[in-house]
Amino acid sequence: MTGMTHFDTEEILRRELRAAAEAIEPAADGLNQIRARLSAPRPLAVAWVMVGWTTVGQPALVRLDQVFEAAAEWLRPALHPVYERLHPALGKVRALFTPHTGPGDRPSRYAWLRPALAVAAVVAVVVVGSFALTGLPNGVISQVGNVFGNPTQSSHNHGHGQRENGGAQPFPTTGPGSRTASPRPSASCSRSAKSTSICSRSAKTTPSPSTSPSPSPSPSPSPSPSPSPSPSPSPSASPSPSPTDSAGGDTAPADSESAQTASA
Amino acid sequence: MAASEPSGAPARPIHVTETLVADNAALGSVPADWDADRAVTALYSTHYRSLVRLAALLVRDVATAEEVVQDSFVAMHGGWRRLRDSDKALSYLRQSVVNRSRSVLRHRVVVDRNAPKPAPDMPSAEHGAIALLERSAVVSALRTLPPRQREALVLRYYGDMSEAQIADIMGISRGAVKSHTARAMSALRSVLEREA
Numbered sequence: 001m002t003g004m005t006h007f008d009t010e011e012i013l014r015r016e017l018r019a020a021a022e023a024i025e026p027a028a029d030g031l032n033q034i035r036a037r038l039s040a041p042r043p044l045a046v047a048w049v050m051v052g053w054t055t056v057g058q059p060a061l062v063r064l065d066q067v068f069e070a071a072a073e074w075l076r077p078a079l080h081p082v083y084e085r086l087h088p089a090l091g092k093v094r095a096l097f098t099p100h101t102g103p104g105d106r107p108s109r110y111a112w113l114r115p116a117l118a119v120a121a122v123v124a125v126v127v128v129g130s131f132a133l134t135g136l137p138n139g140v141i142s143q144v145g146n147v148f149g150n151p152t153q154s155s156h157n158h159g160h161g162q163r164e165n166g167g168a169q170p171f172p173t174t175g176p177g178s179r180t181a182s183p184r185p186s187a188s189c190s191r192s193a194k195s196t197s198i199c200s201r202s203a204k205t206t207p208s209p210s211t212s213p214s215p216s217p218s219p220s221p222s223p224s225p226s227p228s229p230s231p232s233p234s235p236s237a238s239p240s241p242s243p244t245d246s247a248g249g250d251t252a253p254a255d256s257e258s259a260q261t262a263s264a
Numbered sequence: 265m266a267a268s269e270p271s272g273a274p275a276r277p278i279h280v281t282e283t284l285v286a287d288n289a290a291l292g293s294v295p296a297d298w299d300a301d302r303a304v305t306a307l308y309s310t311h312y313r314s315l316v317r318l319a320a321l322l323v324r325d326v327a328t329a330e331e332v333v334q335d336s337f338v339a340m341h342g343g344w345r346r347l348r349d350s351d352k353a354l355s356y357l358r359q360s361v362v363n364r365s366r367s368v369l370r371h372r373v374v375v376d377r378n379a380p381k382p383a384p385d386m387p388s389a390e391h392g393a394i395a396l397l398e399r400s401a402v403v404s405a406l407r408t409l410p411p412r413q414r415e416a417l418v419l420r421y422y423g424d425m426s427e428a429q430i431a432d433i434m435g436i437s438r439g440a441v442k443s444h445t446a447r448a449m450s451a452l453r454s455v456l457e458r459e460a
Contacts, residue, residue: 009453010421016402017422021317026330030316031308033330034337038304 300344304337307353312337315361321418322365323372324407332368336360359433362415369411405455413448416441 027033041047097114298306312333319329336357340347347353406414412434419430427445431438 009449009456012456013402013406013417013449013452014421016400017321017406017418020400020403021321021422024317024320024326024329026313026316026326026333030312030330030334031305034304034308034334034341037334037338038301038341 300341303344303350303353304341307340307350307357308337311354311357315357318358318418318423319361319365321403321406321422322362322415323368328368329365332364333357333361335364355432359435362419362433363435366411366415401459402452402456405452405459408455409448409451412436413444413451416444417448417452420445 096110098111315333315336316326316329319332320326323329323332339360340353340356343356344353347356406417409417415434416430419425419433420427423429425433427438427441430441434441436444
């Protein structure tokens with residue numbers, strides 16, 4: 001086949017492909033299988049929805065228009081006196097929040113409330129959205145816990161010892177500052193005997209080999225009481241989760257626990 | 265294909281390119297006002313075998329090829345109200361077969377990557393079907409090509425389709441079809457020359 005021309009290759013390919021294809025014989029029951037697939041029952045939920053739509057939904061939609069019209073006709077005489085009575089009051093309330101009710105009217109005293117309320121609503125939506133999307137509440141809770149709860153936590157944990165799985169961890173490493181600092185284990189844990197025992201305990205509780213204790217004083221903006229390697233629940237000796245954990249969302253229980261401890 | 269085929273469609277040897285190239289005359293027999301069931305039956309009797317062969321050349325497995333084509337028929341049945349035209353239906357079927365074959369190959373790559381390696385003396389389930397297809401050196405060389413190039417070659421030299429048709433079926437431009445075909449032919453030629 002040396003020195004094959006393009007035409008030769010094309011011819012050979014065409015011939016071989018046809019020969020290979022003619023050797024293929026599909027099964028005889030192909031149409032039956034297609035029909036079986038076509039008549040296969042739909043999932044029950046889909047079937048119920050379809051039946052409900054065809055038997056109930058569509059007729060109801062058709063009749064709903066008539067129902068609304070009839071209801072409006074029936075309610076109009078009954079509601080008209082109420083509307084007449086409420087209309088002046090509603091107009092007064094509306095005028096309160098309208099900057100200019102007319103071309104010659106004096107602006108209302110409360111006219112500024114309307115744009116202020118609009119701005120406040122936008123701000124509230126943005127804040128709530130950012131809280132919901134970024135997991136900021138955990139950070140805020142942890143920061144609040146750091147600020148207000150550390151002394152309490154220290155005394156509490158001196159009394160009860162270390163809680164499991166970083167429960168007494170005052171720096172839950174979910175805050176933005178501690179996130180950057182937590183992956184780097186400092187030498188203080190390995191140097192001191194006390195902290196070593198704590199580290200080994202934490203290693204028992206968290207079997208992951210990457211669970212390196214992060215006893216370093218984290219550069220988080222929170223006022224950490226002492227970066228010492230004492231067994232106090234200071235950030236240094238706490239069995240902090242692994243760096244990967246601290247970056248992820250697995251620290252939420254620790255956060256909530258620290259918040260609870262702080263609140264306690 | 266004898267017993268279950270629609271009445272009036274006798275079992276007959278179909279030449280490979282018979283249904284893929286000279287379809288337009290046969291397709292004219294599917295009126296636009298037919299319902300989906302009748303259209304499926306008519307298109308099955310004329311094109312099922314050639315489509316299975318096309319799919320088998322792409323996925324290298326007859327059983328999978330049949331599944332692919334049957335799925336395409338089911339999809340065409342679902343979209344018959346939109347198609348309502350036999351030309352469109354056949355084009356839809358071909359395109360669906362090529363796309364589903366591509367999906368099968370993609371899925372197979374993932375499965376092969378994650379599957380445990382079988383014992384050396386244990387042939388895989390598809391071994392027989394693939395061996396049947398790849399007795400020819402050309403077809404086995406075709407297997408070494410990238411999927412797009414293989415599709416272009418099969419549609420071009422098995423289906424005898426024009427570049428425009430191939431571009432339509434593969435969803436790429438005519439220039440890309442030319443490029444795929446030229447590269448595939450070059451690679452295939454080098455493989456064949458090396459084997460010779």
